[in-house]
Amino acid sequence: MQGFDIVAGGQLAALPAFKEKFGVLQDNGSYLIPAHYLSAWNSIAPATEIVATFIFAPLLEKYGRKWGILAASLISAAGVVLQQLAPDWRMHLAGRGVNGIAIGMMFTISPLWIGETCRPELRGFFLCFFNTSIVFGQFAIVVVSQGSSHISGKWQWWLPIVAMYIFPLILTVAWPFFPESPYWLVRQGKREEAKKALRRIYGFEEQGFYEIEASRLEEEIRLTSDLHGNVESRPPRRILGVNVQLEAECFDATNRKRTLTAIFAASAQQMIGATFVIGYATYFFELIGISNYFAASMALYAVMLAASMSAFPLTEIYGRRFLIVGPQFALCFMLLIIGILGCVPDKTKASWGIVALLYVWALIYQLSIGATGFVLASEIATSRLRATTQGLITITNSVWGLIMQFTVPYMINPDAGNLGGKVGFIFLGTGLMAGIGGWYLFPETKGLSFEKLDELYAMNVPPRFFKKVVAEGMSGSNAGELVDKEKAIAENHL
Missing domain, CATH: 1.10.287 (Helix Hairpins)
Known part of the structure; x- marks a missing residue:
């Protein structure tokens, strides 16, 4: 859902029928989508994600994880309908905003549920799969858009939008079979229900396994409670009537570093330039003069998909910190070269150099911070604050997405900054901040239980x-x- 939506804006903007429907007629007879249209379309989803997650994350702690999946499915379907039937750019904007609410909900639930369900030795593998599903969505929208580019009329831009219905459909059909988080059930004192959820997840016949797993979860919860004291008895803190007690705990002296690390691990993806490369590749290729820009972007997303799948075993073999810290500085170096090529007078030769570097950049990104950033961000929080921290990750990531989605069109659009490859200099600056911060903040969490992480942070x-x-x-x-x-x-x- 998220991968498809992030890239959809750039793909649709490259389709002639979409430009004719929502663009502005130019003097030469062509249509151009103004930069402020693109900025609004691509920044509305992160904006609605922020608001929705602020309201939604506390409900996850109170009512569990499962109900949010069905709610997100219904909201997403409504958002797609608005986009499909939009008579003007404002209605299309509203549809993207509504779908952003659903994406924010699922982006919070998915890694949270994986982190709470998988055993420590398998957590990295499945959290990498979470990232790969996002990359698969990005690849899918490029393939669909490439196919629809050969269609004339409204179905040229309708097809990529109609394809979005598949995600709420799959979630709705699968929802009755989806188990609740066993960790959340244990925290609520529902041990037998937790064991039933574990049986659905693992499928083993041996009943002793589920007794051991339930006891392990109970012990983890007890140790966390011992480390943090009796937090349940603290008076609630409210902002505009909303209880933000858990959010406040995330930033107290005990948890502050962990919260900032989790947020930073996810935000570093945006700081290193992911929105530019992933979200606007097709449109950028068109702007810098690549003739077969759809084929070039399809190949780019195929490379990213293969790299993301390769990260599955690597994150458990080499660990999280190894796959993030060094590669971040390599990505910064490539952004520097892209910026330099953007200053070359011969635009034709420079453009192909930029494309080649973007391919290498995408390969390294998906093997490193792209896949492993989600793993690290989802593992860092203490067990009691995991849902709240994941909500804060979604909110902060959406803030970065809002900034990037709003500014990138102004950087690259011909009627605005028209920076071309020089946009690499901008992301070099934010990327260096991500690399330096990661060196000091990112721990190695491979194979560590949540109890061990609690102990290490408690030892300072x-x-x-x-x-x-x-x-x-x-x-x-x-x-x-x-x-x-x-x-x-x-x-x-x-």
Whole structure:
């Protein structure tokens, strides 16, 4: 749902029938979609995601995860209807906004449910699959748009929109068979229901397994409660009548670093330029003069899909931090080269150089922060605040999406900035911030239980030393000595 929607704006903007329907007639007889139309269409979904998630995330904690899937399906279908039948650009805008509400809900539920259901040794694998499903949606909209580009009339732009119905349809059909989060059920004191949910998830005959799993979840909840004290008895905090007690807890002294790390891991994807490369590839290829721009973008998304699937085993073999920190600086280097090529006078040769670099950029991105960023963001939060933290991740990611979706059209559109490849310089700046922040904030979480993460953060171990501390079984004082030693080495170099 999210992958399809992110890329849909750029794909539709490249279709002649869509331009004729919603664009403005130019002096040369062609149609151009104004930059403020594109900005509005592509920023409305992140905006509605922010509002919806602020309201929706607390309800997940109170009523569970499953009900939100059906609600999101119905809302998404309504949004697609509005887009399909829109007589003008404003109605199309409303449809994208309504669909954004559904996407925000599912974007919060999916990684939350995966993180709460999978055992530690499988969590990374399935959270990578979450990212791959987004990339598959991006690839699917490019394929559909390529096919519809050969159709004349309104079905040229209707087909990509009508294809969106498949997502709420699948979710609605599958909803009766979808189990509730066993972790949430245990937290609510519904142990037997949790065991039934586990049986539906795993399908094993051995009843002892489910007793052990339920006990493991109970122990995890108890340890978290011991570390954080009796938080249930604290008085509620309200903003505009909404209880924000859990949100406030996310930013108290105990949880602040974890919350900021989870938010930063997801936000780094936007900071490194994902919206530009993924959301506007087809439209950008057209603007820089690539003749067969649909074929070029199809190949780009095929590369990303293959790379994202390759990240499945890599995240469990090499770990999260290894796959994020170094590659982020490699992505920044390529953005620098893209920016330099944007300054080359020979636009034809420079354009093909930019395309080649975007392919390499997409490959590295999907093998690293694209896939593993979701894994890390979903693992960091303490168990009690996992739903709330995931809601904050969605909100912050949507804020970044809102900024990027609003500004990128003005950067690249001919009637606005018309930057071409020089847009690489802009994302180089934000990408460097993401890389430097990741070096200090991102821990290695491969194979660690949530209880172990709680313990490491409670010991105030710097995140970059998690792997070393776990491997050597250090105490809190030993970890402190490690930090002091690193500082001394740095001072000697200076």
